[in-house]
Amino acid sequence: MNQEQQLKLQSFLDGELPESEAREILAWTQRDSAAAGLLAELRNTRAAMAKSEPHLSVPETREFFWSKIQREIRRLEPSKKTAPEISIFAALRRFLFPAGALAALVMILHFRGSTPATDNLADADTPTVETTLASTDATTYRDASEGTTLVWFSPAADNSLVPSKKPTAIN
């Protein structure tokens, strides 16, 4: 049996032959045991693979798998400029002059009477930390040049933070 005959057998199995050729191949397999044997093997393999694709699961949690896709989608999408302030300005431009005096009055009252949330924090960049477990301490480090604040919660008896580096603030 040469390669051309073998590939014809396969094409016959896969329904890729025109009808006349298919009839010839069928007749051949009925008189040639080697051809019949090879056809049977090909048929068994095809049957085994049909609907036997291995069932696999993504080896990552749903959230983690999605988070990478989401991040890339957002990175690739053109930034959507939503500047409602500007559009508000544009829309309100015709009200500016009549409303100017009223706005000045409101501004004065606003700054006199308000107590913004930041007033409650001694320094907006220094965190205020509250531990909710009685057995926990909190240690804070600030890296001002990088704008990073680390808050580390540890058992009350443990003052060593995370060993190997001295627990001093970084400036």
Next chain:
Amino acid sequence: MSDKNYSSSDDESLVKAARKGELAAFEELVFRHRDKIYARAFSMTRHEEDAVDLSQEAWIKGWQRLGQFQGDSSFTTWMTRICINLCLDHLRRQKKHRADSIEEMDDESGGVERQIPVVAVNPTAGLERAELRQKIDAALGQLSAEHRTVLVLHEFEDLEYKEIAKTVGCSMGTVMSRLFYARRKMAALLAELKNEKDR
């Protein structure tokens, strides 16, 4: 981002919503079909991390090309094709020249598979479906990327020779030779696995 719960929506509705920019709808599609897309990528690459990366890349491309999805096929079929093309690009970049080269040279002349004796007894007869899947997975891992690709595209994607040739970028003759070799090798591997089990 909309907080609408899409878990009970069908794929068609999800695709419609996703095309309008609803990322949450697309997330639901990803959640539903990620295993299938990943399985396809793994079948072709046989490398877990590559398969994860490629399947994620497929989803990103799917989002970008949602406007091109016409509904001629199912959404999963469409996504699978995107994934397959990415895997093929990946495999082309990664093409290794090891013992595969002997098989590649013989692809056209049809030498190697002639030496494989015909497997007379069906090596998968009597196997439970789960066990059969496992054996096929093990055997697929032993094929070269080129042979595995045509086998996966023909047997799992139900593509015709002509479609495989177009997808892979080779001649129909090459597709037929590789498929023939892959099947013969698969039969021999499955028989080997059966013999090991019976011992």
Next chain:
Amino acid sequence: MSTKFFSPTRLVCAALFFLLIAGATARAADLALEADLVSGSNDPQAKGTPVSPQIEKKLGRLPLKWQHYFVVNSQQFSVANGESKDVSLSDACQISVKNLGGEQVQLTLMSSGQNVGKIKQSLKKGQTLVAGGNAGNSIVVLRQAD
């Protein structure tokens, strides 16, 4: 056009009005945040996606014992002014973030549903809040989303 249209008084009123709107809008703005659950390791080949070089640099300057950091989970979310948002980063790690206004946040760190601590902190663009200690080598990195 008459020069009276651009009289100094009118220009000052217009400027004050713009300031009022801008200030009010800034205070009312939602905060778009990103929270990463990061695991620290001294093994450069540890499983996971390495954090971005920007975050790696920030974490490297902190008194933590690890050399390498990998993202376990990443969530982006928005919190309206005055509102809170609960985010689950893993089965063992949840956070609640409250937008206190003026780019201030209150981060509540929870471990398996139990409150560990609360942190009130300024979180302007470019600033990063790192919290940990309750869960092995896992830390939470919170910042405004890009």
